[in-house]
Amino acid sequence: MKNSNWLVYATAILIITILVGLVYVSVQQSHRSVANDPQLQIARDMSEQLKRNRPVDQLMAGDTIEISQSLAVFKSLYNSNGEPIQSTGLLDGTLPKVPKGVFDFTRANTENVLTWQPRRGVRIALVVESVDSPVISYVAVGRSLKEVVKRVSNLTTMLFIGWIICVGIIFLYWFITTLQNRNDNQ
Numbered sequence: 001m002k003n004s005n006w007l008v009y010a011t012a013i014l015i016i017t018i019l020v021g022l023v024y025v026s027v028q029q030s031h032r033s034v035a036n037d038p039q040l041q042i043a044r045d046m047s048e049q050l051k052r053n054r055p056v057d058q059l060m061a062g063d064t065i066e067i068s069q070s071l072a073v074f075k076s077l078y079n080s081n082g083e084p085i086q087s088t089g090l091l092d093g094t095l096p097k098v099p100k101g102v103f104d105f106t107r108a109n110t111e112n113v114l115t116w117q118p119r120r121g122v123r124i125a126l127v128v129e130s131v132d133s134p135v136i137s138y139v140a141v142g143r144s145l146k147e148v149v150k151r152v153s154n155l156t157t158m159l160f161i162g163w164i165i166c167v168g169i170i171f172l173y174w175f176i177t178t179l180q181n182r183n184d185n186q
Helices: 001-036 038-051 102-108 146-185
Strands: 074-078 084-087 111-118 123-130 137-145
Touching: 001 146, 038 074, 038 111, 038 123, 038 137, 102 111, 102 146, 137 146
Parallel strands: none
Antiparallel strands: 074 084, 074 137, 111 123, 123 137
């Protein structure tokens, strides 16, 4: 087999790999960024309401959930030191404590959109807003990424299978053409 033929097959495999990689990155980022949408809306609305001195009780209505188990959106309020004041979500029975660096970034940038992993097995899409209020300095709104992780895992499996099939077709084509070339040369 000529070296140039190997180059053609290797190039085809490289192109397929790049395209599968681009599909993965595009869809994964779409899944992950959409996971922030409800939190962004709720956090911004709460921030505006707090600026207008709306009572906190009206903003924090709803059942308290265990954020390590539930897919529901939760809301938390923090003071200027980043200490939790009130939350509709609990982590292992306590108010969720976000790392200080999150509040430092939020203070400097008004808003912080991040993935927070408070412990193994718990990943949260979290939005933190800085608030100008006498008692409350930060609003944090989050929800579990369990379903997003499942979707990305399914995406990875589907794309890997598709990549294997495409590469398999290239190798099958190479094998058939190699056999044909041997038969033609005999």
